[in-house]
Amino acid sequence: MSSRSTPRRAVLAAALAVTAAAAPLSSVASASAAPRGGPGRPDGSVDYRAWTTFPQWAGGRGAGTRVLGGARPGLVLDRPLGTVEYTDPHTGTTARWEYATWHSPVHVLPEPASEIVVSWNARTPAGTWLQAELRAAYTDRTHSPWYVMGRWTSGDGAGDIRRTCVDGQGDKKSSVSTDTLAVDDPSGGLRLASYELRLTLHRRPGTSRTPTVWRVGAMASDIPDRFTVPASRPGEGAGHALRVPRHSQEIHRGQYPEYDNGGEAWCSPTSSTMVIEYWGRGPSREDLAWVDPAYADPQVCHAARHTYDYQYKGCGNWPFNAAYAATYQDLQGVVTRLRSLNDAERLVRAGIPLITSQSFLATELDGAGYGTAGHLMCVVGFTGDGDVIANDPASPSNAAVERIYKRRQFENIWLRTKRYNAQGQVRSGTGGICYLYFPLRPTTRQARALASVGVR
Incomplete structure (x- = not known):
């Protein structure tokens, strides 16, 4: 989803059928098993x-x-x-x-x-x-x-x-x-x-x-409708940070109008690029030969081109970003939801950064300096007090990408499903949506962390 832009989705932050008809879906009674975490959880x-x-x-x-x-x-x-x-x-x-x-x-x-x-x-x-x-x-x-x-x-x-x-x-x-x-x-x-x-x-x-x-x-x-979510206490991720490469989307402003013009529209492919490079993957020199040599970080341009959704008219299609990440050798990508920053801490502590989607007013996230109807950034660590260390691509330069955001503020803008925009109108929130990119053969600790959030 593009930073500081009007979202095209109507839900979550937001035809031609070319195959033969399939056999009917079996009749299914309403499911009765409890969700992960026990029955009646307020977080859904x-x-x-x-x-x-x-x-x-x-x-x-x-x-x-x-x-x-x-x-x-x-x-x-x-x-x-x-x-x-x-x-x-x-x-x-x-x-x-x-x-x-x-x-x-x-x-x-x-x-x-x-x-x-x-x-x-x-x-x-x-x-x-x-x-x-x-x-x-x-x-x-x-x-x-x-x-x-x-x-x-x-x-x-x-x-x-x-x-x-x-x-x-x-x-x-x-x-x-x-x-x-x-x-x-x-x-x-x-x-x-x-x-x-x-x-x-x-x-x-x-x-x-x-x-x-x-x-x-x-x-x-x-996920139930909620403007605020319960606060979590700092957990195992406190004081731990990953060395994730930093890339700014803003240095690409005005580049490649056919792929939504760079800048604020490229938060998703820029975030994807950061995590793909963290895992030691990325496009080859031959892959990047099409990019104007005057442009810095051509790999971000490449990611934008190869995540671009021609109907959505942007690079923020969540599954398209996960699919792009998985085109690199032995890398996997999924779209899922997490319940709290404790889930994120478990992943980070195991060496897995995550890409989160959130929307907020400028007054709701100290230090961001902007408001957005939908924006992607990378959670790469936590301070000793449990505040979020984020690689935020909505930064003026690569050097300025790393930010520290207050834990309570970040958790709320990421996990809530309802919010007020600048005009006081009720709009949707993302409800904890995220991308997870990880190796084909994760370590034992990484596999356990992924399994703890339902990804196997």
Whole structure:
């Protein structure tokens, strides 16, 4: 989400179906299991579920796809089911594509949810792309349509589609806003009881190229409306900080208007770049050859180009950023929610920085010097008193990126779901949303920290 800009999402801070119809989702009764942390928690429920292992992939229903084994199991296009025409709304080009599909098992949520965000990790060689879809069962035992949660490719060459979300999807019970499926009126009690994911892999006819999908998952949540959240006490992260590279989005102001003009619009790819580099990854010199040599930090320009959503018209699509991070060798990326800064401390103490999304008035975060309708930054550590050490890309220079923000202020603007804007109007908050990027083979401590926040 762009710093200091009006958010395009209607929810959380905020169509053409090209595949054959799937088998109906099984009827599912309302879930009754308690959410992680016990029943009746005032901070609501969060459930992240992913498919990554060979047995998990094999447990889905493939049609024309094949599961690869090895160190990083994944899904590939094997024998196409046929061809389909797709007219790219952003280029006007109509092309024919071979395709195959994979359907996840139905995932019954441990606690009914009001919102779901899907994310994936994949590689798409030139001339290939994927579509991720979701279908939910409501607690009233009806079902949503199949919603397109993203059409994605890692490249943008002449033979590639333009990566895009799909607007205008809804059934008068729920709707999709950019990257988030949400119940339209959660105050009425309706919730999402379960869901099924569908992947459709595409390639140019007559070629053997294929997307490879290593991870697909979804974060389902039901966070109560709240303007303030309970304060946490400093925990195991206090006094610990990670050496995360620092990059300013502001030094790119006015660069590449075709990718939303740099500056305040590039908080998400700039934050992603910082964490990708922390893990020792990044684009090659050849990858960066297209960037104007007069521009500093060309890797940030590269991230903006390769996270740009042509429908959203910006670089702030959450799953697209996680997918971009995972295009680098043995790196994974997910979108999820955390419950408190104690969760963040556990991750940081294990060596995992996180990218958080928040919105606030200038008076609500001392030291920021700005207000924003939606902004991404990196949490890289905590002072001895538990205040947040953040790499905030909304800084005038790389040297000025590291900031210290008061714990109580930061926690509230990140975890709340309701806020007042400068005109006194009620607007949505992000409810603890974050990106987590981590290695394919995390250390034991890192794996335990990730598991403690529901990511495996």
